[in-house]
Amino acid sequence: MVAEPVTNAEAAVRARGVSRPWRLIAGAFLAGSLLVGLGVGPVGIDVGGIVGSGLAHIPFLHVHNPLSTLDDAVLWQIRAPRVVLAALVGGMLAVAGSSYQGVFRNPLADPYLLGVAAGSGLGATLAIAYGHVGRTGWLLPLAAFVGGLAAVAGTYVLGRSAGPARAARSLVLAGVTVTLFLTAIQTFVQQQHSDTLRDVYAWLLGGFSTATWGQVAVAAPYVAVSSTAIVLHRRLLDVLSVGDEEAASLGVDVPRLRLLLVVAATAGTAAAVAVSGLIAFVGIIVPHTIRLLVSTSYRAVVPLSLVVGAGFLVLADVLARTVVSPAELPIGVVTAFFGAPFFAIVLRTSRSMR
Amino acid sequence: MIELRELVVRFDGAYAVRDVSLDVAADEWVMLIGPNGAGKTSVLRALCGLVPFAGGAEIGGSDVRRLRRRELARLISFVPQTPVMPPELTVAEYALLGRTPHLGHLAAEGRTDRQAVARALERLDLLAFAERGLGSLSGGELQRVVLARALAQEAPILLLDEPTTSLDLGRQQQVLELVDELRRDGLTVLSTMHDLTLAGQYADRLVLLDRGSIVAEGGPGDVLSAENLSAFYRADVRVVVDDGGVYVVPRRRATVRDGVSAPRMTD
Numbered sequence: 001m002v003a004e005p006v007t008n009a010e011a012a013v014r015a016r017g018v019s020r021p022w023r024l025i026a027g028a029f030l031a032g033s034l035l036v037g038l039g040v041g042p043v044g045i046d047v048g049g050i051v052g053s054g055l056a057h058i059p060f061l062h063v064h065n066p067l068s069t070l071d072d073a074v075l076w077q078i079r080a081p082r083v084v085l086a087a088l089v090g091g092m093l094a095v096a097g098s099s100y101q102g103v104f105r106n107p108l109a110d111p112y113l114l115g116v117a118a119g120s121g122l123g124a125t126l127a128i129a130y131g132h133v134g135r136t137g138w139l140l141p142l143a144a145f146v147g148g149l150a151a152v153a154g155t156y157v158l159g160r161s162a163g164p165a166r167a168a169r170s171l172v173l174a175g176v177t178v179t180l181f182l183t184a185i186q187t188f189v190q191q192q193h194s195d196t197l198r199d200v201y202a203w204l205l206g207g208f209s210t211a212t213w214g215q216v217a218v219a220a221p222y223v224a225v226s227s228t229a230i231v232l233h234r235r236l237l238d239v240l241s242v243g244d245e246e247a248a249s250l251g252v253d254v255p256r257l258r259l260l261l262v263v264a265a266t267a268g269t270a271a272a273v274a275v276s277g278l279i280a281f282v283g284i285i286v287p288h289t290i291r292l293l294v295s296t297s298y299r300a301v302v303p304l305s306l307v308v309g310a311g312f313l314v315l316a317d318v319l320a321r322t323v324v325s326p327a328e329l330p331i332g333v334v335t336a337f338f339g340a341p342f343f344a345i346v347l348r349t350s351r352s353m354r
Numbered sequence: 355m356i357e358l359r360e361l362v363v364r365f366d367g368a369y370a371v372r373d374v375s376l377d378v379a380a381d382e383w384v385m386l387i388g389p390n391g392a393g394k395t396s397v398l399r400a401l402c403g404l405v406p407f408a409g410g411a412e413i414g415g416s417d418v419r420r421l422r423r424r425e426l427a428r429l430i431s432f433v434p435q436t437p438v439m440p441p442e443l444t445v446a447e448y449a450l451l452g453r454t455p456h457l458g459h460l461a462a463e464g465r466t467d468r469q470a471v472a473r474a475l476e477r478l479d480l481l482a483f484a485e486r487g488l489g490s491l492s493g494g495e496l497q498r499v500v501l502a503r504a505l506a507q508e509a510p511i512l513l514l515d516e517p518t519t520s521l522d523l524g525r526q527q528q529v530l531e532l533v534d535e536l537r538r539d540g541l542t543v544l545s546t547m548h549d550l551t552l553a554g555q556y557a558d559r560l561v562l563l564d565r566g567s568i569v570a571e572g573g574p575g576d577v578l579s580a581e582n583l584s585a586f587y588r589a590d591v592r593v594v595v596d597d598g599g600v601y602v603v604p605r606r607r608a609t610v611r612d613g614v615s616a617p618r619m620t621d
Contacts, residue, residue, distance in 0.1 A: 012484040013446045013468045013475065232460045238447070239454050243438040249402050250507070251427030251455030296442035 015238075017299045026307045030087075033311035037083035040318050042325065043074050050075065082211040085219065086317040086331075087310035089208075089272040090282055092223045094309025096265035096272075097283025098290075098301050099230045102237035103261050104168050111269040111283040114175035114262065115151035118182035120273040123147020124203050125186045129193040140203065141218060141274035148270035154178050156262070167255065168244065171262075205330035206277030208317050215275045226268025227306050233261060237298035279313070281335040285343050286312055292346050355380045355511060355542045356401065359410030363396045363566075370396040371407070372566040380510075383534070383543040385553045387577070388563035389587050394546040395435070397563075398513045401544070402432045413511065427455035431504035435515040441489025445499050448488055449474055452506035467506075474505035478532065494525035501532065512536070514545035518552065530556045554578050554600040562586060574600040 018026075039045045045053075049067050053075055056065035065072060096111040104113070112118075127133050127143035155178045159171035190200055236257055239247050244254045269283075286309040287301050294300050313331075316338065320331045356378040363371040371393040378384045386394040400407040403418055403426050411418040413429050421429070431452070439448065452474070453467040475481045478498045483491070491499065497517065504512055517533065518526040526549070534556055537543050547553040553560060554574030562570040562577050564586040570577045578600050583591045594601040 010465070010468045010472045012481060013450070013471045015447045015450055015463065016444070235457075235462060236454075236459075238443075239451055241438075241440045241443070242451060245404055246432075246434065246438060247454075248404060248423065249427060249430075249432040249434075250451060251424035253423050296440075297447060 015235075015299060016295045016297050018294070018303055022294050022300070022304065026304050026311075030307050030311040033314040034083060034087065037086065037314040037318050038075060038079050040322060041074070041079060043071055045071060045075055077213075081213045081216050082208045082317065083314055085211040085216050085275060086208050086314045088216065088219050088223045089276045089279065090286075090313025090316075091306045091310035092219075092227060092268045092272040093279060093282040094286035094305040094312070095227045095230050095302060096269045098287035098298065098305040099233075099237065099261050099265040100283070101287060102240055102298050102301075103258050103265075104172055105241065105243070106172065107288070108284065109172075110280075111265060112179075112278070112280075113172065114155045114266065115178040115182065116148040116266055116269050116273060117278050118179040118186065119151025119154075120144040120148035120270060121204055121278065122151075122182045122186040122189075124277075125189050125196075125200050128196050128199045128203070129189050138214075138218075141215070144203075145270045145274040148273055149266065151178055151182055152262070152266045152270075156259075167258070171258075203277050205332050206279040207320065207328065207331045208276060209321070209328055211275075219271045219275045222268050222271035226264045226271075229264040230261065230268075231302050231306065233257070234298045234302040237261075237302065241298075276331075278332065279335060280332050281339045282309055282313055285335075285339045289343065289346050355382075355414060356544060357410065357412040358397070358401075359412075360408075361397065361400060361411060362408040363393070363400050363405055364408075365405075369393075369566045371400065373409075374563070374566070374568055376561060376568070378542060378544055380542050381537060381540055382558050383537050383545070383556065384559045384561060385545050385547045385557035386561050386563055387547055387550060387553050388569075391565075392563040392586075393566040394563055395515050396566075398432065398515055398544065398546065401513060402426070402430055404432075424455045427507065427509070429509050430511045430513060431507040431509040432513045433500050433504050433515065433517060435519055437500050439488045439496060439500070441487060443488050444485050445475070445480060445488065445491070445502070446471060446484040448499060449480075449502045449506045452503040455507065455509075470508055471502075471506045474502045477505060477536075478502045493520055494522075494528070497521060497525070497529055498532070501529070501536075505536070510540070511542045511544070514543065516546055516548055518547070518549060526552060550578055550583070550602040551600070554602070555598075578602055 035047055035050060038050050039047065045067065049071070052063065052066040053072055055061055055063040057076070067075065093111050097109070100109040100111060100113050101107055123143040123146055124140055127140050131139060131143070133139040155171065155174045158177065159167070159174035190197060236252065239250060239252055240254070240257070248254050287305045290301050290304045290308060294304060316331055316334045319338070320329045320334045323329055358374055358376040361371055361374040362369065374397060386397060388394055396405060399405045401411055401418060403423065418426065449471045450463055450467065453463055453470060456467065457463065472481070475484055478501055480498055480502055483495065488496065488499065514533065517529055521529060530552060533543060557574070559572065560574055560577040561568055562582060569586060570582050575595065578593055580591055580593045583589050583602065590605045590607050592603045592605050594603060
């Protein structure tokens with residue numbers, strides 16, 4: 001008699017995480033995207049071929065490889081690294097975007113908010129203009145990575161000088177300042193070395209046409225560590241939604257938490273930008289689509305952004321390399337061209353749902 | 355339970371609080387009253403460690419500055435005057451935020467936490483609202499939800515900054531009755547209060563602040579005198595005392611009514 005109401009009451013108290021149906025839908029979306037990414041191209045490979053060839057590469061299993069040697073090479077040396085890299089970058093940008101939006105309580109925050117993009121752009125431009133590096137090799141990603149991190153470090157130092165009361169806002173303003181300043185330098189360098197314009201633009205517009213397993217190996221550790229850190233902090237991102245001061249009165253060390261999440265999101269984003277250039281829209285559109293469709297709690301937004309962002313960018317890359325084949329579209333054009341109308345549709349329909 | 359010794363809070367050189375010494379005993383309800391800018395809120399914020407201060411502030415014998423944020427949040431729950439209430443969170447999710455000081459850095463809520471929140475919601479008659487979004491609730495309901503989050507925090511001290519602002523008269527009384535009940539269950543309450551009549555009826559003790567210092571302290575009959583209110587609020591009031599308590603009734607100044615000294619709009 002006495003115990004029953006309490007148990008009922010407890011059952012009513014729950015935080016919406018990712019419900020089972022949404023888990024399945026998101027998982028199926030990612031798996032489907034990967035299969036489409038691996039199968040679609042000048043040489044079509046069906047699902048049976050992909051799975052059979054995958055099994056054949058596992059030692060001691062002795063499965064017959066259904067693909068020809070050439071198709072097998074196309075699948076594993078050209079398409080697979082490209083698909084995996086697109087998945088890593090897409091997941092990272094989306095999860096970093098959701099993290100920035102939570103940390104700054106700003107729905108328009110994207111992973112480039114604090115100057116990563118401008119810093120990486122300048123780093124890459126300097127490497128191309130003065131280092132005479134091509135679009136392949138390890139020097140360009142390194143320059144972009146270092147440039148991105150240095151820019152955000154500069155933003156942080158500049159933003160901190162405004163004192164703790166306006167910390168979040170002054171960081172954002174510092175990010176704008178750093179971005180404008182670095183973009184000015186980058187434009188100047190670019191203009192002085194107009195012979196390199198083509199390479200710089202090709203890099204800035206982003207894409208995966210030069211993807212290799214080596215790039216995957218470079219980006220994967222950063223993406224793994226950064227996204228794991230952000231996913232583990234999803235509950236604390238919800239706590240931050242009541243504002244710095246109330247979060248502090250609930251026992252959260254807000255400046256430290258903000259720094260930690262910014263470092264995680266920035267390192268991951270810089271690694272993603274280094275191997276893929278500047279891909280806009282993913283960091284805003286994916287988290288917001290999840291907010292509109294599933295839930296606004298970061299317990300859902302963060303993990304689903306990771307999975308859906310990965311699938312979304314793989315599909316965008318498929319379009320980038322097939323629409324005007326054999327030429328390629330810059331992937332940023334695809335994400336914006338298809339992302340914006342899709343987002344508009346989600347915005348309209350979700351309003352009538354509630 | 356709470357001991358303040360010569361508390362000083364300064365913002366950019368200006369004093370918000372100067373030299374406030376105050377003791378609040380366990381299970382007591384003390385209300386800080388005073389005109390706008392008297393430093394009431396700053397006293398509460400200093401106690402929560404939200405603003406830097408000089409002087410002594412102890413809770414249950416431990417120095418507020420020596421406690422870590424989490425430890426402090428397990429001793430004090432703070433309800434600001436206008437709490438941020440994200441409209442898309444549910445009542446249960448919002449109340450669960452109150453469990454933060456009891457959770458490890460990366461831990462998720464467990465059974466104990468859900469039970470604590472369920473008790474808090476039950477106590478405030480909010481169980482039926484558990485899955486409602488905050489955006490769909492009225493002002494009075496939201497005020498109860500904030501209290502539920504504070505209760506779920508299970509801290510022995512509750513700080514309330516103007517808990518009745520923006521509530522109608524009936525809801526003001528309901529909220530204050532509620533706090534009074536909670537206090538009888540063993541909660542120490544320190545609050546600020548604009549409404550002096552309600553302050554006189556619910557507080558065990560009133561502390562009148564003016565320009566950062568305590569100018570009067572004691573029961574409603576001692577503090578809420580017409581002289582005090584005229585001197586520190588610059589208000590013209592009548593104080594009515596009967597067996598129900600002390601009533602502070604504002605009185606329109608004769609000069610203003612006659613229009614003799616009323617400011618005129620001229621070019």
